[in-house]
Amino acid sequence: MRQSTTRVAVVTGGSRGIGRAVAGRLAADGCAVVVGYGGSEDEARAAVVEVTGRGGRAVAVQADVADERAVAALFDAAESAFGGVDVVTHAAGRMALAPLADLDLAELDALHRTNVRGTVVVAQQAVRRLRRGGALVLFSSSVLGRPFPGYGAYAASKGAVEGLVVVLAEEVRGRDVTVNAVAPGPTATDLFLEGKSAELVARLAAEPPMERLGTPDDVAGVVSFLAGPDGRWVHGQVVRANGGLV
Template identity: 60%
Template structure:
């Protein structure tokens, strides 16, 4: 565990599993006190907290739907009360439901809109109201915004909206010394990506990058740690963390 220069605090939404958990643990290694937000699985969030504290870090779990402004207001207040403030917000919470446009169940579109767009907006709104000077907001997009794969239309639409609000918010926070960026992972070996795919499909995705492998959650966490820490001159950008995928 590294020794922090200051008592910096990070809130990671979707921090109970997948990329979010690895991001939370990575930021803790950099000395952040970390709040692990979860929507429904408190036990997994507590596992992340336990892993961080066992390694000598500080962490707590906070619940709530990211799209619920009252729940997120309470979550932010809880973190500020526990740790004295918030410096970094990483919004990894999101859902991905795939279907061709012509056969998409519109209830799936609404679910992704609520979590991926409204949820990002609510979390960003709370962050804009509460982050301390020198802070960072890091949203999550997807490299499929560029690659435009079939069946991803509704998901990509929701993430393109995330990119748009990220770039606008960076400019709205002029003079606050707060950066706002997005990370756009490529194919990454998480349950969200692997679920429902056969080995041939997974291998095809792995071979698509010049590095000829899937990303790992640790790869994405390194990009987040860069934006959360030393990368103070990167602002209003989308960082494609995808191993060289087009």
């Protein structure tokens, strides 16, 4: 494995939505980027082309985030391609919405496999492999602070993420590695918009004092801060990037 002075970022869920915006922003910040993706190879390759077309370096690697062998191979690929790992952003996620009384428990199992087990698996590799000066950025959700009906199972999975952040912040003590989470509010991604009427989207957009939906780029800017030099004194925190939604 060749050594590199370039910072290297692994972004899960990097083929779409917030993850894709994060991959592009970290590449613009000077990172070589590994675009981790679950199912859409075409979109992952398009994300790589976006980065390389702007003069950056990127590769796409498929991995089921809940499969520890696949995730280990993802990190192996990052080290082989670029020499190490300095930033890990775990943006892969799943959403299943239903009132608790009507919740399909098979959907609950699938949700928790991705959002809870997947977060633990990716974070485990991150804390094993991040170099000094590195950053791990996980994803929670602002529904923990502003609950919406139907989001119970999803909110429960993101509560697990926030619990993990504060524990990991202690476990990496002395390593010069930061651990934080970003908790977006309503953000205009396919995952958020799917199945919602125009009226519901408009109502949700009006909820924050900024009176609009967030964009993937809004969230990517927060990740960039946490992963970069200006975010080194932010550790063990959940940053609610939601336009003032409380």
